[in-house]
Amino acid sequence: MKIDKRTGEFLEPREAELFGRYAAIIRRLRAPDGCPWDRAQTLPSLRRFIVEEAFEVLAAINEKESGKASLQDIAEELGDVLLVTMLLADALVQAGGPSFSDILRENGEKLIRRHPHVFGDVIVRDEHDVKRNWDEIKETVEKKVDGVSATGPGLPPLERAFEIQKRAARLGFDWSDEDPVYEKIVEETRELKAEVQNAREKNIPLRDNLPVESELGDLLFSVVNLARKLKTDPSVAMAGANERFLSRFAHIEKRLQEQKKTVADTSLNELDELWEEAKRAKRGGS
Numbered sequence: 001m002k003i004d005k006r007t008g009e010f011l012e013p014r015e016a017e018l019f020g021r022y023a024a025i026i027r028r029l030r031a032p033d034g035c036p037w038d039r040a041q042t043l044p045s046l047r048r049f050i051v052e053e054a055f056e057v058l059a060a061i062n063e064k065e066s067g068k069a070s071l072q073d074i075a076e077e078l079g080d081v082l083l084v085t086m087l088l089a090d091a092l093v094q095a096g097g098p099s100f101s102d103i104l105r106e107n108g109e110k111l112i113r114r115h116p117h118v119f120g121d122v123i124v125r126d127e128h129d130v131k132r133n134w135d136e137i138k139e140t141v142e143k144k145v146d147g148v149s150a151t152g153p154g155l156p157p158l159e160r161a162f163e164i165q166k167r168a169a170r171l172g173f174d175w176s177d178e179d180p181v182y183e184k185i186v187e188e189t190r191e192l193k194a195e196v197q198n199a200r201e202k203n204i205p206l207r208d209n210l211p212v213e214s215e216l217g218d219l220l221f222s223v224v225n226l227a228r229k230l231k232t233d234p235s236v237a238m239a240g241a242n243e244r245f246l247s248r249f250a251h252i253e254k255r256l257q258e259q260k261k262t263v264a265d266t267s268l269n270e271l272d273e274l275w276e277e278a279k280r281a282k283r284g285g286s
Contacts, residue, residue, distance in 0.1 A: 001108045004119065023100060026086040030094075043091045046084060051156065053080045058239050066243075113137060135170075147171070158235055161224040169228070178229035181222060188219040244282075251278035 029038040057077040063069035089100040098106070114134050116122035124130050138144045148167045151160055168174065175181060192215040199209055206212055227234040252274045256266060263271065 001105045001112075003112075007119075022082075023086065026083075026090055030087070030090050038087065041087055041091060043088065043095060046088050046091060049084045050081070050088065053077065053084050055239065057081055058236065059243070062236075062240055062243055110142075113141065156235075158220075158224065158238070161221050162228060162234055165221075165225050165228050175229070178226060181226045181229050184222045185219065185226065188215065188222050191215050192219050247282065248275055248278035251281065 026038075029035045030041075032039075057074065060069050060074045060077045064071065064074060086100070089103060092103075093099050112119045114137050115130075116133065116137075117124040117130065122133065124133065144150075148164055148171065151163045151167060153160070155163060192212070195209075195211045195215045196206065198204075199206055199212060224234045227237060252271060253263070255274050255277070256262060
């Protein structure tokens, strides 16, 4: 992989040495006389770890924003992502796939090819031109289909919904603003409530109830669409909501502990008051 003189200015020889040693550590761990756990990992077994570690990075970034984590904490989580990535790369080799060197070279060449405004003489005005060029190169040069149906089934459902909607929007299947999406959410909520009511009237269990599941899926899909229209990543928003819930619930448990009470023997009204207290405390910085 060739790089130009300007890119060469960013080379850090020490990084290359450290990276080579890190790759050697991974290979040593997976060698016949290495670690039994690392040796046992395969491409399928590592799937959940790459997702888990990616979300650990997300959590660390969120905690950094709220003052609960440091940049060093983020770096540590990124190291775990690198670990799983390298384990996947070695598992790929053992399965008969490309080497990590092949991956680095091919991905580097792809980055150069898809950034002609940096490594060539193409002129762009903004990030929209960059994205347009990127998509055009994928389609015309790399012959990669980028339609709605090309959205990878390996993505988690929330991320896949987001990607499907982005691709559909690029083809013109989209509303001009978010107002119709709010209306769609109301419509899907109404349809979901109708299916739940129907199930209860007919004494049909809600678990594994296909009509209820279908309507709930439509509602979630619409909420993801709203996130896209508001230029907000739904997974990031959901991760933040999870952390806020945990923080507020911890506040409730602490306050109940002070009163020598538990959640189980506290009324819903009291719990709701403590919940609002937790929200106020957070807003007040206490």
